[in-house]
Amino acid sequence: MGKVKSIKDLVHGYIQLEYEYWNIIDTAEFQRLKWIEQISFRALYPSARHDRFIHSIGTFHLGKLAFEGFINNAIITLGEDFNMYYTQEELLNLKSSFLSACLLHDVGHAPFSHTYEDLFNYKDKIRNDKCKLNKLLFSELKSNKLVSEKEVEQFINDYKYIIVSESSKTCKPPSAHEVVSSILVLKNSEKFFSSFSNKPDLILIIRAILGCVYAINPNVDNNDRVIRCGIKNCMIRLLNSKTVDVDKLDYIVRDSKMSGYENTQVDNIRLLKSLTVVSVDDVLFPAFKKSALSVLDNVIKAKNAQAKWIISHPIVQYEAYLMLKCILVAAHEYIHKNSEKSEFNTSDELIEALFSIESLSEEGKRIDHEIYRLLSDMDIIAFIKNCYGNNIIEEFFNRSKRYKPVWKSHEEFVFLFGKDFAKSVADFFIPIISNNELTEMSKSIIVDEGTFYKINREDYYGAQEVEKVLNVLKRVSEENSIQFSYIFIPVKSNFSTKIDADTTYIQFKDDKDSYTKYSNILNSLSNEAEPQNKYEYVFFYLYSKEKVDKYEFANQLKRHIKENSIYRP
Amino acid sequence: MCRRISAEYIIGNVLIEALERKKSFVDFDVIIKVDDFLYKELLEKYDTFSKVDFEDIYSTVDNYPYFFKAKGNRLELAVSQDEGELEGLKERLLRYFRIGLPKCVVEAIHKSSEMVFNMV
Structure with a gap:
């Protein structure tokens, strides 16, 4: 047996690593x-x-x-x-x-x-x-x-x-x-x-x-x-x-x-x-x-x-949205500030260079006057910090500036709107949630005064539907005396694991032919591999720029949706 | 920054195109081929791109179990063949997947779908 080193891990305890693997590490x-x-x-x-x-x-x-x-x-x-x-x-x-x-x-x-x-x-x-x-x-x-x-x-x-x-x-x-x-x-x-x-x-x-x-x-x-x-x-x-x-x-x-x-x-x-x-x-x-x-x-x-x-969780989802938004905004700001001296013409080109194989290597990738090597979280944070002054970027670093989720779980959403009406609320917001003009790479949707100008055009399918939904949200904001500035983040309906019960095999005897698919015996177990809680609609988190009284907000929203809903599923 | 049309909108719209042809299912390959045609068209003309993968089809089924189901290599509508029900479903699909799309993108999806549906 060759040389072995051991390290202590908080999860598995002592981990033994043979000499040849140390060379990799x-x-x-x-x-x-x-x-x-x-x-x-x-x-x-x-x-x-x-x-x-x-x-x-x-x-x-x-x-x-x-x-x-x-x-x-x-x-x-x-x-x-x-x-x-x-x-x-x-x-x-x-x-x-x-x-x-x-x-x-x-x-x-x-x-x-x-x-x-x-x-x-x-x-x-x-x-x-x-x-x-x-x-x-x-x-x-x-x-x-x-x-x-x-x-x-x-x-x-x-x-x-x-x-x-x-x-x-x-x-x-x-x-x-x-x-x-x-x-x-x-x-x-x-x-x-x-x-x-x-x-x-x-x-x-x-x-x-x-x-x-x-x-x-x-x-x-x-x-x-x-x-x-x-x-x-x-x-x-x-x-x-x-x-x-x-x-x-x-x-x-x-x-x-x-x-x-x-x-x-x-x-x-x-x-x-x-x-x-x-x-x-x-x-x-x-x-x-x-x-x-x-x-x-x-x-x-x-x-x-x-x-x-x-x-x-809405906080984790928001963090991921902000992270992605920040790098895209920072790349855009970088090109804007350095338009005359940068070798990159667009933020797309810059992102491609930053996230390249070369930038992960020891040799690195030259981006204008700097070399990015062994690219890590710290490089990205530093790159984003250089664009401080932009609202999104300030929001990332200054937590008090972040938007706040109106509800924090699907259960709370159902509680606020009632089991029977929750689906109507979700369906009412569909024209906004599925609006491609308003979504970014992360599928988050920003809604504020500017949104009216964005969608109020002849060249969008169903723009008037989007406008109706925006108007309801605007009225609720006015009634609550809060800023008309929101972010929507749709959440995947399926919380279930990616573990595929059809290709997970269970052996009952020491024989290569004595097996069953895990999916075949799930009914006698907890059946957790089959999702129990898939939504019947597109569930989303709604984040408000200002703190809201969620009960008051939900009641007003409910009333307006009832009055305005042209679509009843 | 180049824009991206989410995979589920492409998938939803291909299903709408199928429904317009009185079909309540689409083979995975058809969706992928439509996406291939669309990718070129959108990038060249509108600085927008689409990105549909097989995993996207499965995750669309997961996210919209009330609309879709996967059977083998086929994406099916999760409804009976009743005409009234299909019409109601189409209305919902339009609301979920088409509203808010630029008309030029809807047109590009229509054109790409037509090419692929005529090929198969």
């Missing part, structure tokens, strides 16, 4: 993750200061437990088949490749994580294999010496399938940060893996980060490929899939623990020890033994509770 690209906020809960839970750095190490730790649990049970379940196809040396290689992927899966995250993720690929679509990020991924693969031509060709075919995988219930298309992470791993592969005596399987690492499984056809492929690629696909799914994976398991527990939000307990050790393998139509899939059913149930409860009570 010490690189500037990985250290950058210390300045990438894990998730924007801080507006609601100030202690949620955890970052992508510790989440990546936590995922690595759970990856180790998952690998051990899976292999131990797979050997029992597959018996001879397993030992025939995987030698001890190959198994070690499989392990180091999987763990490297766990460690590096988020290395390409944008500052402020998912809030800015879309800016990597602003106008492009990942499903288009010729989009900028995909072209870069393919070219990095083709030029990498650790990957063979055949592997690249096979990967590109499989990747093209998953990016348009509408027919596949078993894989999900990659997101922008996963493609960026893969590009960074390829660009830095020599540096990252220089300490490994046995070079890890680079293509497996890339596939695991992207969730890009090997295409297997048991009717055509030989047994060797079916088992070898089948096991590799299990590794890919253990890190990135539509079902429970180590990435999700780490953030579900970490986000709640670090925020201080009391959530359902998840016994990760019991769950990961129960990992095994089953054969679904002769294709291998990871599965959980029946002993883990109670934990699985808790994972889904915890994930749903987090989605409903934290991610969908």
Whole structure:
């Protein structure tokens, strides 16, 4: 056994890291993750200061437990088949490749994580294999010496399938940060893996980060490929899939623990020890033994509770809106102030340069007279601060200037308007909520005096409908003597988890063919994987510039809607 | 800053176009093809872009379960084939997905949908 270092993590306790992984962690690209906020809960839970750095190490730790649990049970379940196809040396290689992927899966995250993720690929679509990020991924693969031509060709075919995988219930298309992470791993592969005596399987690492499984056809492929690629696909799914994976398991527990939000307990050790393998139509899939059913149930409860009570909280939603708005406004202000000396003509060009692969690297990206390197939250904050003076930006830094939500949950919305009338209120505001002229990238809608001028034109479909709704809101503002200045943020109807019960398998006996889909047995459990609380209408938060008496405000709104509603669902 | 039309508006409008052709469903591929045509048209002419992915179709189904359901590779309207009900639904779809869209965008969606519907 080589040198091992251990670090103490508040979530998992002591995490053992073998020497070769330290080399990855010490690189500037990985250290950058210390300045990438894990998730924007801080507006609601100030202690949620955890970052992508510790989440990546936590995922690595759970990856180790998952690998051990899976292999131990797979050997029992597959018996001879397993030992025939995987030698001890190959198994070690499989392990180091999987763990490297766990460690590096988020290395390409944008500052402020998912809030800015879309800016990597602003106008492009990942499903288009010729989009900028995909072209870069393919070219990095083709030029990498650790990957063979055949592997690249096979990967590109499989990747093209998953990016348009509408027919596949078993894989999900990659997101922008996963493609960026893969590009960074390829660009830095020599540096990252220089300490490994046995070079890890680079293509497996890339596939695991992207969730890009090997295409297997048991009717055509030989047994060797079916088992070898089948096991590799299990590794890919253990890190990135539509079902429970180590990435999700780490953030579900970490986000709640670090925020201080009391959530359902998840016994990760019991769950990961129960990992095994089953054969679904002769294709291998990871599965959980029946002993883990109670934990699985808790994972889904915890994930749903987090989605409903934290991610969908009006303060968290507002923070995300402001963050996105701020960078767009700051880019615009920058171009405006530097129009004569900047090499960029539009804010779009500037955003593209700022959120580029180069700006994540040590070498960096020159933006006029400055070099942006290892781009992190701090760079973005500094960039935004330079445009202080703009209302939106001041609002971001000065909390007293922020708009305030009139209601703070769907339950309160129903209480204020009554169960029978809540739907009519939501439907009444639809012309504003769905108005594309008023929405921005984040789907937030700003409504004030200027809105009348924006929509009062002949070239908008149903502009008079929008105007009617605006008039009601204006009258209510006047009656309450508050400023006619509001922001609407629609909330997703579905709080349910992304854990797909159809592709989560439960094994009842130590036999690869003895399994059932989790969805088949959900009725006897809590049925939490099936969303119970989908709205029957588009639910939204309404934020007012001034503090309002919510009961008075709701009553007046109700009265006006009753008088003005031309549409009764 | 270039404008973006949300995926769900494109999806909702393609369903409206289908309803106008007396169809209560659309294949995922059709939506994606319409979006591909639309993307070019909107970006070139109006500095606006659309971005529909398969995940967007699933999330639209999740967000509007009272309008849509997904069956295999097909997006279906969550109503019976009763003509009166379909008419009422169309009115709601128009309110939810068309009001507030620039008329030029509605026209571009119509043009792209027509091309794709004629192809299949």
